[in-house]
Amino acid sequence: MSLKSKLNLNELPSDFPxxxxxxxxxxxxxxxxxxxxxxxxxxTADLNVKNVIIDVADLEYIDSSGIGVIFSNGIKLKKRGxxxxxxxxxxxxxxxxxxxxxxxxxxxxxxxxxxxxxxxxA
Amino acid sequence: MTTPAIRGAAxxxxxxxxxxxxxxxxxxxxxxxxxxxxxxxxxxxxxIDHVLAEKERPDLRxxxxxxxxxxxxxxxxxxxxxxxxSEINVGLEDGEQYRWAIKRFHDLLDExxxxxxxxxxxxxxxxxxxxxxxxxxQLTIRVVNNRPISDFELARFRKKLSIALAADDMQxxxxxxxxxxxxxxxxxxxxxxxxxxxxxPLDALQIGADGSRATVVQFQIPLLKKGEKQNVA
Numbered sequence: 001m002s003l004k005s006k007l008n009l010n011e012l013p014s015d016f017p018x019x020x021x022x023x024x025x026x027x028x029x030x031x032x033x034x035x036x037x038x039x040x041x042x043x044t045a046d047l048n049v050k051n052v053i054i055d056v057a058d059l060e061y062i063d064s065s066g067i068g069v070i071f072s073n074g075i076k077l078k079k080r081g082x083x084x085x086x087x088x089x090x091x092x093x094x095x096x097x098x099x100x101x102x103x104x105x106x107x108x109x110x111x112x113x114x115x116x117x118x119x120x121x122a
Numbered sequence: 123m124t125t126p127a128i129r130g131a132a133x134x135x136x137x138x139x140x141x142x143x144x145x146x147x148x149x150x151x152x153x154x155x156x157x158x159x160x161x162x163x164x165x166x167x168x169x170i171d172h173v174l175a176e177k178e179r180p181d182l183r184x185x186x187x188x189x190x191x192x193x194x195x196x197x198x199x200x201x202x203x204x205x206x207x208s209e210i211n212v213g214l215e216d217g218e219q220y221r222w223a224i225k226r227f228h229d230l231l232d233e234x235x236x237x238x239x240x241x242x243x244x245x246x247x248x249x250x251x252x253x254x255x256x257x258x259x260q261l262t263i264r265v266v267n268n269r270p271i272s273d274f275e276l277a278r279f280r281k282k283l284s285i286a287l288a289a290d291d292m293q294x295x296x297x298x299x300x301x302x303x304x305x306x307x308x309x310x311x312x313x314x315x316x317x318x319x320x321x322x323p324l325d326a327l328q329i330g331a332d333g334s335r336a337t338v339v340q341f342q343i344p345l346l347k348k349g350e351k352q353n354v355a
Contacts, residue, residue: 102315
């Protein structure tokens with residue numbers, strides 16, 4: 001049994017320098033939330049960044065620490081007129097966000113293309 | 123180690139071999155945890171399945187899991203923190219030093235580190251007992267830390283709980299002084315929101331002391347659906 005942090009966090013190439021795109025897979029919990037927090041702090045240090053997209057399609061679990069990091073960044077970006085956008089959360093993650101009433105604090109999209117299209121309406 | 127039997131089925135060896143002091147009967151389960159590791163989570167899942175097996179309330183399963191995990195994590199984290207602070211000679215009321223140490227603690231906290239300090243907590247006989255007590259119409263979850271809570275910690279807990287109870291949503295919680303990134307505070311806000319989602323009374327969550335020996339956090343969930351009456355023989 002591996003005792004390593006189970007979050008796999010990557011930054012994906014983005015055509016829009018002010019819209020970072022991250023992919024988070026595995027578990028976002030107390031052991032791994034700091035990793036996401038540090039990445040988001042670094043990527044949102046530039047005040048031109050108003051939106052962050054996180055592809056959570058392969059995220060299997062989220063707890064209060066993970067929700068806290070996403071939520072606090074949501075507040076920060078909302079003040080800049082933007083938001084944290086989550087792409088296709090699995091049932092368990094969706095359920096965790098819903099039952100804790102955190103769902104209303106994030107923007108959800110089915111696909112990355114949908115999210116990008118929402119930022120850049122034709 | 124003898125593997126206890128449940129309704130004729132053996133407790134999975136990977137759980138029985140890692141978790142301490144399994145105590146299980148038809149309605150109740152309790153076991154000890156020193157950190158929240160994959161085996162602990164398996165134990166929590168197993169216990170919930172066991173106590174809810176015949177209750178026809180599958181809708182509660184995920185909510186109970188979320189709440190137990192938050193409370194258990196909060197309790198074991200307190201022990202890991204205390205073990206670490208004792209090593210680096212920082213007290214819980216040391217002001218500036220405490221703030222430095224808590225930041226360092228959060229930076230260090232991953233599963234490897236938690237496992238290492240769980241072993242140390244175990245050597246110091248600091249444990250958390252997670253108890254599931256089920257009767258015909260109510261499930262009681264009790265998370266017992268065998269260390270009394272200090273007045274300072276109790277005041278902090280109650281302040282966080284009162285902020286969470288007063289806030290209508292997470293945004294209001296953050297704006298009222300709750301720290302959305304501080305583990306226990308956010309966990310409490312989420313538990314309060316789960317209770318609201320289940321339409322349960324907010325005083326279902328309680329904290330108290332078992333004399334000077336232990337800290338007890340407990341919540342109770344009615345197992346009867348609204349309008350359903352208890353079947354009295």
